[in-house]
Amino acid sequence: MTIKTPPTLNIAGLGADPLIQRINEKQKKWKYKIAVLSGKGGVGKSTVAVNLAAALAKKGYFVGILDADIHGPNVAKMLGVEKADVLAERMEDGRFEMIPPMNDFLGQTTPIKVMSMGFLVPKDQPIIWRGALVTKAIKQLFGDVKWGELDFMIIDFPPGTGDEILTVTQTLHLDAAIIVTTPQEVALLDTGKAVNMMKRMEVPYIAVVENMSYLICPHCGNKIDLFGEGGGKKLAQKEGVDFLGKIPIDLKAREASDAGIPIVLYEDTMAAKAFMEIVDKLIAKLEDMKKDEEESTEESKEE
Numbered sequence: 001m002t003i004k005t006p007p008t009l010n011i012a013g014l015g016a017d018p019l020i021q022r023i024n025e026k027q028k029k030w031k032y033k034i035a036v037l038s039g040k041g042g043v044g045k046s047t048v049a050v051n052l053a054a055a056l057a058k059k060g061y062f063v064g065i066l067d068a069d070i071h072g073p074n075v076a077k078m079l080g081v082e083k084a085d086v087l088a089e090r091m092e093d094g095r096f097e098m099i100p101p102m103n104d105f106l107g108q109t110t111p112i113k114v115m116s117m118g119f120l121v122p123k124d125q126p127i128i129w130r131g132a133l134v135t136k137a138i139k140q141l142f143g144d145v146k147w148g149e150l151d152f153m154i155i156d157f158p159p160g161t162g163d164e165i166l167t168v169t170q171t172l173h174l175d176a177a178i179i180v181t182t183p184q185e186v187a188l189l190d191t192g193k194a195v196n197m198m199k200r201m202e203v204p205y206i207a208v209v210e211n212m213s214y215l216i217c218p219h220c221g222n223k224i225d226l227f228g229e230g231g232g233k234k235l236a237q238k239e240g241v242d243f244l245g246k247i248p249i250d251l252k253a254r255e256a257s258d259a260g261i262p263i264v265l266y267e268d269t270m271a272a273k274a275f276m277e278i279v280d281k282l283i284a285k286l287e288d289m290k291k292d293e294e295e296s297t298e299e300s301k302e303e
């Protein structure tokens, strides 16, 4: 049976343990789980998360994206599904699971499954929840949604290094954390905190992406370092993590995200090229790590 979900979450009714068990069962079907974070707001975290998802889907991977930023849930809008109805299906145990809306951008990508707090709370009301409620609601978006098999689960976390990120990271066994920064000093200070939080959580692969790195003047073609230069790379070196690349300021990026189309689908833009290079590096790194892991499991079986 399929129903249209009510516009609120049933936060009170679920015990924690069955929910965690469901998350554990579901995450076995997701090959790579990647969190996108930033220490600071407004640096382009959601833009990076959405474009990573779209770049991977453009390459034919099956991708889900979960918008865990309850205070500014923009992912659904950036992927053109913010007006979609979230349907729910009754499971064998009597529970309902939400079916994530999808977009395949007229066949340009595999269908990207999108789930967001933005679908479930009235758009014009601010959310004033305590940390524990936020954490539980985010967990429901993992455990009470029909995600199915995925190559990549991308999680767009709220800005900062709050408790809910710690709790969700503990539950999820992330494969990678992508930390988004802009090149200026104040963003870098906060970004360092996000890198350290992911280190503390022992996330196996941590990398920095520098967004809004530079602007190519549309009139003279000169490169302008609006927010300084080289900060993201310096931070990655200082923290001993990978640097995946720089994304320029692209006027089309803002227009595209407002129109619900990720910039990676505009192939001739510099931002699209930068994103595709970052995604290639990320896939190569994750596949190498998986291979090493499989080899060491084989070796330990032989011993």
Ligand SMILES: Nc1ncnc2c1ncn2[C@@H]1O[C@H](COP(=O)(O)OP(=O)(O)OP(=O)(O)O)[C@@H](O)[C@H]1O
Binding pocket: 038, 040, 041, 042, 043, 044, 045, 046, 047, 048, 069, 072, 074, 159, 211, 212, 247, 248, 249, 250, 251, 253, 254, 255, 257, 258, 271
């Ligand atoms: N490389 C870019 N070029 C041009 N505009 C960009 C770029 N990256 C992000 N933007 C624009 O900057 C604004 C903020 O981006 P975004 O919402 O992704 O940031 P955020 O870090 O997720 O913000 P929040 O902290 O509110 O969650 C958006 O309007 C987005 O379109």
